[in-house]
Amino acid sequence: MNIIALDTSTEYCSLALWLNGNVVSREVLAGQHHSELLLPTLQTMLTETGVVLSEIEGIAFGAGPGSFTGLRIASGVAQGLAFAQNIPVVGISTLEALAQQIDMPRVLVALDARMGELYFAAYEKMETGWLPVHTPLLCRPEAAPGVVGEGWIGCGSGFDLYQPILSEIYGGNLQRIMPGCYPHAREIAQLAAIRFANGEGRPPEEALPVYIRNKVALKENER
Numbered sequence: 001m002n003i004i005a006l007d008t009s010t011e012y013c014s015l016a017l018w019l020n021g022n023v024v025s026r027e028v029l030a031g032q033h034h035s036e037l038l039l040p041t042l043q044t045m046l047t048e049t050g051v052v053l054s055e056i057e058g059i060a061f062g063a064g065p066g067s068f069t070g071l072r073i074a075s076g077v078a079q080g081l082a083f084a085q086n087i088p089v090v091g092i093s094t095l096e097a098l099a100q101q102i103d104m105p106r107v108l109v110a111l112d113a114r115m116g117e118l119y120f121a122a123y124e125k126m127e128t129g130w131l132p133v134h135t136p137l138l139c140r141p142e143a144a145p146g147v148v149g150e151g152w153i154g155c156g157s158g159f160d161l162y163q164p165i166l167s168e169i170y171g172g173n174l175q176r177i178m179p180g181c182y183p184h185a186r187e188i189a190q191l192a193a194i195r196f197a198n199g200e201g202r203p204p205e206e207a208l209p210v211y212i213r214n215k216v217a218l219k220e221n222e223r
Helices: 034-049 068-085 094-102 157-161 163-169 185-197
Strands: 002-007 012-019 022-029 058-064 089-093 106-112 118-126 129-139 152-155 174-178
Touching: 002 034, 002 068, 002 185, 012 034, 012 185, 022 034, 022 185, 034 068, 058 068, 058 094, 058 185, 068 089, 089 094, 089 185, 094 106, 094 118, 094 129, 094 152, 094 185, 106 157, 118 157, 157 163, 163 174
Parallel strands: 002 058, 058 089, 106 152, 152 174
Antiparallel strands: 002 012, 012 022, 106 118, 118 129
16 A cells, blocks of 8 residues: 655654555654645655655544644645545544654653643553553643553653653653654554554545644633
8 A cells, every 4th residue: 555644743844655565754844834845845755756646545644732733734735635636544643653653562652732731642552553541631741640560661842841840750660761752754654554454544524633732822811
C-alpha cells in the first residue's frame, strides 16, 4: 500500500511516504509557514521517488493534540488530497506517534500545551499495538496522573520544559527522559499502515483535528 503521511502539529513540518513498507521522510523547521511548505515539499518527494498521486491509496495525518492552526492545516490538506483521489484517511494521535518513535515497552508522552499545561498520555507496547494506560488528556504539570511500575521512558516537549516537576512525580517510575522529541510523519505513516491494513480507513470528511483543549486562549479574568 502507498500512503502519504503528514504532520504540522508543532513548529516542524514533516511528511512521509509509505511505499509498500519502505518509508521516505522529510522535515523542515517551518515556524508559522506550514501551509506554504507542505504541498511543495510533498510534490518534491513524489517527484524524487517517481510516485504519482494516482498511486497513493491512503492519507494519514497527525490529528492532534498540538497547535490549533497546525492541526487545521494537516486535516485540511488530508481532506483535500483524499477527496481529490477518492481515497480513505486515517488520523493518528500525535502522542501515540511519539510513543512509536521511542519504541520502548512503556512510554510517557508530554507535549507543551502552552498556558502552563501539558497534553499527556501513557502507553504500554503490546503485540497488537500501543495500549493507552492514560488516554490523551490536558493537565497542569503538577497534576500529571501517576503510573505503576518501573522502566517508563519520558519524552516530548512537556518533559523538556517541565522536567523538574515531572521527574519528581515519576521519580520511581522513570528509567530515563529522551530530550528533543516531537511528533513526526514517519511514525504516523507506520501506525497508519497498520490501521489501513485493518480496514480502519475513514471517508475524507472525517479527517478532523483532535484538539483536547476547547479554548485557544484564556480571557484575562480566567488567568
